[in-house]
Amino acid sequence: MSEQTIDNLQNKQPLKLLNLGGRTFAPSEQVPIPEWPCTTTQRMQPTLTLKDDDLFLITDKLGNISGCEVDHANLSLGLLCKDTRFLSRLELQIEGEAPILLSSTARQGFALSALCANPYIEGKIEAETIGVERNIVLQGALFEELSLTNYNTEPVEFEISVSFDADFLDLFVIRGAVRHANGTIMRLVGKSEMDFNHISHDIHGVVQETGELTLAYQGLDGILMESRIRFDHRQPDHFQGYTAIWRMQLDPHETQSVGYCLQPFIDGKLASAVSPPANLKQALAAELSEEQKWRDHATKIRTDNQELNLIIERAEEDIYLLGQTFGEGKVLSAGVPWFSTLFGRDSIIAAAQTLIFAPDIARNTLLTLAAYQGQVDNEWREEEPGKILHEIRFGEMARCGEVPHTPYYGTVDATPLWILLYAQYYSWTHDDLLLDKLWDNALAAMDWIDRNCQETGYLPYQCKSPGGLRNQGWKDSGNCIVDSQGRLAEKNIYLSEVQGYVYGAKMALSQLARLRKEHDLANGWEKEAHDLKIRFNEDFWLPEVEYIALGLNDEGKPIDSITSNPGHCLGLDILLPDKAQSVAERLQAPDLFSGWGIRTLSSISPAYNPMGYHLGSVWPHDNGIIATGLRSLNRVEQALEVAQGIIDMTVHQPYFRPPELFCGYTRLPNSSPVRYPVACTPQAWATGTIFQFVQIMANLIPDAANNCLQIVHPTLPSSVQFLCLENLKIGQTLLDLEFERSGNATACRVVRKRGNLRVIIEA
Numbered sequence: 001m002s003e004q005t006i007d008n009l010q011n012k013q014p015l016k017l018l019n020l021g022g023r024t025f026a027p028s029e030q031v032p033i034p035e036w037p038c039t040t041t042q043r044m045q046p047t048l049t050l051k052d053d054d055l056f057l058i059t060d061k062l063g064n065i066s067g068c069e070v071d072h073a074n075l076s077l078g079l080l081c082k083d084t085r086f087l088s089r090l091e092l093q094i095e096g097e098a099p100i101l102l103s104s105t106a107r108q109g110f111a112l113s114a115l116c117a118n119p120y121i122e123g124k125i126e127a128e129t130i131g132v133e134r135n136i137v138l139q140g141a142l143f144e145e146l147s148l149t150n151y152n153t154e155p156v157e158f159e160i161s162v163s164f165d166a167d168f169l170d171l172f173v174i175r176g177a178v179r180h181a182n183g184t185i186m187r188l189v190g191k192s193e194m195d196f197n198h199i200s201h202d203i204h205g206v207v208q209e210t211g212e213l214t215l216a217y218q219g220l221d222g223i224l225m226e227s228r229i230r231f232d233h234r235q236p237d238h239f240q241g242y243t244a245i246w247r248m249q250l251d252p253h254e255t256q257s258v259g260y261c262l263q264p265f266i267d268g269k270l271a272s273a274v275s276p277p278a279n280l281k282q283a284l285a286a287e288l289s290e291e292q293k294w295r296d297h298a299t300k301i302r303t304d305n306q307e308l309n310l311i312i313e314r315a316e317e318d319i320y321l322l323g324q325t326f327g328e329g330k331v332l333s334a335g336v337p338w339f340s341t342l343f344g345r346d347s348i349i350a351a352a353q354t355l356i357f358a359p360d361i362a363r364n365t366l367l368t369l370a371a372y373q374g375q376v377d378n379e380w381r382e383e384e385p386g387k388i389l390h391e392i393r394f395g396e397m398a399r400c401g402e403v404p405h406t407p408y409y410g411t412v413d414a415t416p417l418w419i420l421l422y423a424q425y426y427s428w429t430h431d432d433l434l435l436d437k438l439w440d441n442a443l444a445a446m447d448w449i450d451r452n453c454q455e456t457g458y459l460p461y462q463c464k465s466p467g468g469l470r471n472q473g474w475k476d477s478g479n480c481i482v483d484s485q486g487r488l489a490e491k492n493i494y495l496s497e498v499q500g501y502v503y504g505a506k507m508a509l510s511q512l513a514r515l516r517k518e519h520d521l522a523n524g525w526e527k528e529a530h531d532l533k534i535r536f537n538e539d540f541w542l543p544e545v546e547y548i549a550l551g552l553n554d555e556g557k558p559i560d561s562i563t564s565n566p567g568h569c570l571g572l573d574i575l576l577p578d579k580a581q582s583v584a585e586r587l588q589a590p591d592l593f594s595g596w597g598i599r600t601l602s603s604i605s606p607a608y609n610p611m612g613y614h615l616g617s618v619w620p621h622d623n624g625i626i627a628t629g630l631r632s633l634n635r636v637e638q639a640l641e642v643a644q645g646i647i648d649m650t651v652h653q654p655y656f657r658p659p660e661l662f663c664g665y666t667r668l669p670n671s672s673p674v675r676y677p678v679a680c681t682p683q684a685w686a687t688g689t690i691f692q693f694v695q696i697m698a699n700l701i702p703d704a705a706n707n708c709l710q711i712v713h714p715t716l717p718s719s720v721q722f723l724c725l726e727n728l729k730i731g732q733t734l735l736d737l738e739f740e741r742s743g744n745a746t747a748c749r750v751v752r753k754r755g756n757l758r759v760i761i762e763a
Contacts, residue, residue, distance in 0.1 A: 044677050047077065048106040049336055051321045051682070052138035052287065053274045055081045055264075056336050062101045063114045063134050065090040067163055075174060076337045076678075079142055079227075079262070081271045083341065083395030085174060086215075086227045086264040087142070089165035089242075092134065094118045095158050099132055107655055109321040109682075110287045111137045118158070125156050130250075132160075139283035140274030145232070145259035150250035157250075160258070163243040166227045168217035170395040172403055175338060179402065186216035186224070204239045215242065219396040223267050232259040232279060273325040291320050298358045299729070301694055304722040308647060310656045315690040318657060318682040319354060319361070326392075327371060329364035332688075335660055335680030342407075344369060344388045344414030345474055346685055348421050349621060353688030355428050356695045359729060362425040363434060369418055370441040372407055374448070379464050380404050386448030388414040390472070403467050410468040411476075412461035415445045416501035423508035430704035430731045435512065446509060446525070449502055457535060458552065459502050460492040473498060474622075475565070475600065479607075480614035481550065484560045486606035491554035497568035498551075499536050503529050504572040515705065537576050540566075546582045548575070562592065562602035564622050570629025584635050587626060595667025596649045597623045598642060603664070610664035610674070617676060619661045620646050624689035631696045640717045643693040647719075649673040650690075658686040697723060698739060698748075704731035708758045714748050716741040724751075733757035 018025045050057040057079045059065055065077045067089035079087035092099060097119045104114035118130035131149040136142065150156050173179060190206040207213050213229040236244035236258075246258050259280060264271035277283050301312050323330035326342050332354075333339065334346035347369070351362040374387035381404045382390075392407035399406075422442055426435055453459050461472040470478045473495045481489045506529035513522035540549045542558060548566035549558035566583050569575050575583065587593065591603040597618035601608055609615045623642050630639035645667070650658045652672050660683040663674035680686075697717070701710040709730050716723055716739055723739040733755025739748050748761050 048104060048112050049681070050106055050110055050112055050136065050138050051336055051340070052110045052140070053272065053330075054324055054340075055079070055138050055140070055142070055272050055274070056340050057087075057136070057138060057142060058337055059090065059112070059136075061104050061114070062092070062099065062116060063090075063104065063112055063136055064092055064098070067091050067165060078174075079264070080171065080337070080340070081264045082266060083171040083393050083398070084225060084264075084266075084271075085169045085171070086166055086225070086271070087164065087262065088167040088169070089163055091161075091163040092132075092146070093161045093163070094130070094132070095121045095124075096161070097121075100128060108287075109317050110139070111135065111284060121158060125152065125158060130156065130158070135280065137280050137283045137287065139287050140270070140272045140276035141264070141283075142262040143259070143276075143280035143283045144262075145257055145280045147255055147257045148248060148250065149255040150252055153252050155249065155251050158248055159245055160248055161240075161243050161245045162260070163241075164213065164215060164227070164229060164262075165242055166215040166217070168219075168225050168396075170397045171338070171393070172395065172397050177397070177403075179397070181220060183217055183219040183396065186218055188214040188216060202239065203241070207236075207239065213239070213242065213244065219399070221396065221399045223396070223399065224265075225267075225271075225396075226265040227262055228265060229260050229262045232261065233257045291317075294320055294323075297360070298727070299356060300724075300726040301357070301691075302724050302726075303720050305720050307651050307656070308720060311647060311650050311658075311690055312694070314656045315658075315687045316357070318687045319358065319684075322350075322682060322684050322687070323361075326368045329360070329367070331365050331368045332361060332684040335683030335686075338678075338680055339391075339683075341394075342368065342372075342389075342392050344390050344411050345417060348388075348414060348417045349625075350684035350688040352417075352421050352424055353621075353624065353685065353692045355424060356698075356700065356725075356728070357691045359425065359428050362421055363429075363431065366418070366422055366425060366434065366438060369414075370438055373441055373444060374409055380467065381406065381408050382410040382463075382465050382468055384409065384448060384451075386415070386444035386446075386451075388418045388445065390414060390469075404465050408465075408468065410461075410463060410465060410472050412459060412472045412495065413474065413498050413501055415448055416459070416498070416505040419445050419505035419509055420501065423505075423512055426512065426705065428702045428704055428730060430707075435515075439516070442509060442512075446505070449505065450528075453502070456494070456556070457532065458494040458539075459498050460494045461498075462492045473565075475614040477613045480600070480612075481559065482561050482601075482605070482607045482615075483550075483553075484562070484605065489551070489553045489559050493554070493559070494552040495565060496540050496548050496551055497565045499532065499540070500569035500572040500574045503532050503536070503574040506532070507573070533574050533576075536574055537579055541579060545586075546579075547586050548579070548583055561605055561607070562586070564592065564598050564600050564619075564626065567598065567622070567626035567629060570626065571632045572629070573632075580633055584630055584633055584638065587630075588638055588641075590666070593642075593645075594618060594664050596645045596662070596673050598626055599664040603666075608664075611676070613661070613676075616664040617661045618649075618664050619686075620650075620658045620689040621685035624685075624692040627696055628692060631699065634713075636713070636715050639696050640715065643696055644717055644719065646689060647693065653681075657681055658689060659683065660686050694723070694725075697746075698725065698737070702730045707731060707733075707756065708760065709735075710760045710762065711737075711748050712762045714739050714746045714761075714763075716746045730757055731755070735759070 078085040099116035102115040106112040114134040116132045117128040120127040129152045133147040136144045190209045215227040217225050237247045322332045324333040332350045334343040351365040372389045374383040387409050389407040390411035393405035397403045506525040510522040510525035550563045551559045600614045601616045627639040627642040659679040659681045661676050665674045721741045725737045736752040
């Protein structure tokens with residue numbers, strides 16, 4: 001080792017050189033080099049989600065909603081009702097510090113509980129000697145109770161605080177929309193302040209005077225929105241802004257509780273459709289009672305596979321949670337957080353998926369959507385007579401006409417899907433009253449289809465509203481309708497699956513017309529369906545790849561990319577047998593089937609992106625519809641393979657809950673499915689897919705009008721040896737069915753039957 005110095009021309013100081021092991025080094029401060037800037041990891045923080053009817057809450061794992069403006073990790077946190085955020089900060093602190101999280105869960109869906117402890121409080125309390133049990137329940141309002149226990153051997157004194165705030169943002173703004181103007185955040189003023197014409201910075205007096213802490217905002221439409229907070233057990237000792245502070249004095253092993261109830265108001269009226277009870281205990285009891293009453297009328301589904309049972313139980317719970325009041329009973333909202341409202345397509349598909357579980361959902365869905373059926377021509381909302389809505393919103397931007405969602409009708413497929421559900425519901429229930437009540441709505445829906453098919457014979461879409469959606473099929477993101485070169489399709493687009501829905505709707509409605517002795521209508525729709533089938537198999541077929549095109553473009557030429565869309569046609573009988581088999585075989589090729597599920601777009605497409613919303617991701621509901629079609633073609637093993645992939649994916653998810661979608665990466669040995677960062681969960685048609693898979697196994701074909709149920713070649717997958725359906729309702733009959741696998745065969749037996757339904761089992 002040797003040391004020498006030379007002149008450093010840069011800073012005019014001698015450069016100290018050190019020879020180490022035959023190599024020369026110098027102190028780094030004497031020979032600085034440029035550095036590349038560092039970054040922080042962009043990642044979504046884990047969250048807890050609660051829902052009760054039209055209220056939903058998303059918090060971090062502690063139950064907090066951070067008030068730090070620099071915290072942009074998850075902008076969806078908050079308490080929302082009617083598309084408005086009534087709580088944007090909910091932050092529990094102990095002596096100004098965040099508690100230490102020990103465990104938390106939101107498994108019940110409408111309630112969360114978190115166990116945490118105190119941090120080290122210098123000079124006062126050792127860390128993790130104060131236990132904090134946090135419970136939050138939604139039931140027409142937000143109820144929270146905090147129980148604090150002193151595990152020290154000496155008495156302790158400390159402060160706990162809960163900070164509140166509400167930005168009252170519209171959901172569209174939370175999702176990224178930019179408004180040119182906003183309303184005004186308001187502050188409730190006490191009588192003493194008005195008397196002395198002096199506004200105090202201390203709001204304690206206002207809380208004492210009114211009995212509530214009030215957060216308020218007046219929208220551009222003049223509507224006042226409020227979050228009113230009433231404190232339980234004991235009042236806060238003081239306030240600092242909208243932070244409630246309690247001074248706690250606890251003897252050894254003593255427990256004390258504090259709590260509050262937050263109620264959202266719009267224009268002086270409760271915002272939620274649910275009337276809140278008096279306290280958290282009553283809220284929890286009311287939720288449990290309501291859920292049990294609902295479950296008593298639903299089919300109970302169980303297997304001998306414990307993981308599958310957990311998935312089914314979670315799905316049953318989530319279908320209950322996603323129920324939302326819209327005037328005609330509860331309908332399934334599409335998903336939390338972005339789509340917690342009534343959708344046409346999503347609500348219809350989820351209702352069809354759950355006919356085996358709870359057919360009343362379909363009834364409510366049909367009635368509710370019929371009540372909103374289009375009456376006039378309105379380009380802004382894309383409303384037309386007979387058309388079924390896409391989405392309805394109730395927030396400030398909708399009320400002010402900044403978005404067309406009052407409701408918005410920009411969907412090409414909801415109308416034929418409504419007709420299909422109308423017929424499917426009748427097959428399960430023989431509900432003649434509903435059949436008659438909604439017949440005129442069905443005729444209006446078919447008239448809308450026929451008017452829009454007049455020019456080409458196919459049902460197209462093209463966005464007409466400046467506030468509308470560019471793409472109006474189920475793949476409705478702006479960049480997803482591409483050809484085999486990855487180029488976007490423009491103007492009028494004729495999707496393949498939509499023509500399948502139209503064919504199915506015409507055939508289904510023709511059968512109902514025959515029941516009503518309206519033979520001319522029935523014959524006309526059957527002929528139109530037959531003609532459509534012949535043209536479709538010619539115009540949409542891609543002979544060079546032996547597959548159905550994604551759609552036709554404005555010039556009538558095929559949009560020739562390889563996608564999952566044609567898979568929806570398999571169960572609708574629009575494809576000729578040889579073409580149906582070719583499509584089915586293509587769907588199991590590795591560029592489409594990832595091992596977890598069927599991708600939305602082939603991985604060999606130039607536009608493929610496994611992280612793209614509709615450009616290579618996998619959607620459970622898409623796979624459920626395709627698997628149902630495969631089952632109808634008697635491709636049972638392939639249908640069960642698709643079902644098993646989605647079930648295996650769901651095992652990896654929190655609470656065994658299938659997400660809206662996940663990334664399309666190929667399944668490898670010992671790999672896990674890759675999550676899509678902002679997927680909705682729970683999500684209605686993802687959850688409904690679980691019941692669809694049960695139906696694929698059992699293969700029930702109800703014909704309630706003829707008092708008959710056929711069970712055709714039931715087949716359990718190798719992972720399931722036993723399946724039981726209890727309290728299954730077909731028409732007016734309740735029955736229990738058991739399915740048992742032995743070798744490669746599945747036997748079915750009727751265990752109990754209350755009613756005179758004929759059950760025909762075809763092995």
